Amino acid sequence: MTTSDQNFSQPSSSPSSTPAAPLYSRVIGTGSFLPPKRLSNVELAAQLAADGVETSDEWIVERTGIRARHFAEAGATASDLALPAALAAIEAAGIAASEIDLIIVATSTPDMIFPSTACLLQQKLGIAGGAAFDVQAVCSGFVYALTVADAMIRTGSARKALVVGAEVFSRILDFKDRTTCVLFGDGAGAVVLSASETPGILATELHADGRHSGILCVPGSVSGGRVTGDPLLKMDGQAVFKLAVGVLEKVARSVLDKAGRSDAEIDWLIPHQANIRIMHGTAKKLKLPLDKLIVTVDQHGNTSAASIPLALDVAVRDGRIKPGDTVMLEGVGGGFTWGAVLLDL
Template sequence: MNASVDRIPPHRYARITGTGSMLPPKRVSNVELAAQLAARGLETSDEWIVERTGIRARRFAEADVNASDLGVEAARHALESAGRVPDDVDLIIVATSTPDMVFPSTATIIQRKLGIQGCPAFDLQAVCSGFVYGLSVADAMIRSGAASCALVIGAEVFSRILDFNDRTTCVLFGDGAGAVVLEASAEPGILATRLHADGQHMDILCTPGTVSGGQVLGDPLLKMDGQAVFKLAVKVLDEVAREVLEAAGRRAEDIDWLIPHQANIRIMQGTARKLKLPSERVVVTVDEHGNTSAASIPLALDHAVRSGQVQRGQTLMLEGVGGGFTWGAVLLDF
């Protein structure tokens, strides 16, 4: 389906035509997690977690389930939603910080599981901003004529990198995958995207381990300075939201739904307040999913579509912030 550059229509856009998601069946409530932590001598409670984060439960994948297993099921649901089959796909981008292996990419593993051959497939690593980054890259490739039907997937098994001796981080994250089908269209879909990063803040959220000579060097478990992340996240999410609105020639009141990265209800509420959006126009899944990193936005989008919240013709703001420090936003007409 690759389009040659000299045959690109004068007005070529990218639209989301299908959404899908996959959550592991194992639901872990705050009460269950608190009991597990108590066995380690760590004190926490459902009330403590809910008050600070808005999280009530999360999903944890079984030991034999990888990011590609979740991602391929989310992709299949998205393809079905779009009325497409795997052979229609000519680009696969997977946003993940928890790949199946060092290499090859999780995208090529999903490509194999879907039975697709020949099209570009690669992973994109921008942590919790990964899906926004991936959507922006796919949009650019479709607009240029390099692709016509893309799968953009966020897939994570963050439970593998959590330190269950640190109650401030292990209660926050969960596993899951979300996906969209993005297709070339003569009608505008994605209106504007903006991406940013600042490596000066890399230390406030990181997993500082690596593999060398068959050994793990450094610490392979997630580390976070919660207060620093909170302050920076609220600031940059407001700034990038206004930046993408200006680029699209839209106003905050034009947003029907804000679908932010599902990290912490306080960050999400803070962003909405700065944009003067009522809480009723914010899609919230963090209560049941926890923070699923690059999977959180497509998971929330698919939930909102299938529950009837998000309707065709509405304007959506997707935005994420994550380790790196990375952040970005996408404004689109759904």
């Protein structure tokens, strides 16, 4: 993607006036990256038909709103996708990579068991010294990671954080299961979060309920050099849908209450891009017109932890989201996890 002219940076303070422990954090740059290989529903249906799996563009669009997705090339890793997204966010922020003192990568498809994808991304950026770690909350991962980065900046543990969602879900899909393999895509999105004396992130909230861990999972692991269990994605779509609509409204209203804001003050809603029906349902419950809903699921599919920062970057770069706008981010994911972040850009 092209570099954004948008810069959300606030005027920097002189060293003598910098508070010892910053009170707030702000997003000062966004970036994203999609693998070059774009696969339309028609193209995917043709590939699946060759293996005896029947689906169609009409079937997929009607149930999900998805029309296309991007798949990474063979051998490409989450950190490979994260790198150009991170560089775009750093450039948009108008800072040097060396100023980053915290990297958090939200991913369910890490490069390897360890070290973390964040450490591998740090190495690719050519920087060292700051904390780097991964967060695993599946499709809620970016909201979780942003919340952690905000807390670390507020306590003075970091001043400039790179927060990335990066996924290669195409590696864990069962292409014999048409109910799941048509839903997901690969990609990465990133933001740079900076310490600020002006409020940026206004309120956050995170939740999980492990009782529902079985409705969306990849029930496999590695033991003795072999994969044990099933390393492919499993989902109970109806159960996920039922839980998602309810928790998204509740967590959004809770975050609004914390921030002392009303739903009428939301300029843009960016939910996790999973299913257009869930997204429309959430907007309606918040009494928001659909033209305030940022939608990329039609072209990206569900990119899990990457979907929110991807959608944010798209809307920043096309000019819809501007400095001063109030944005609600929210996601649900396997675990079952969910959360929301309200911020002023």
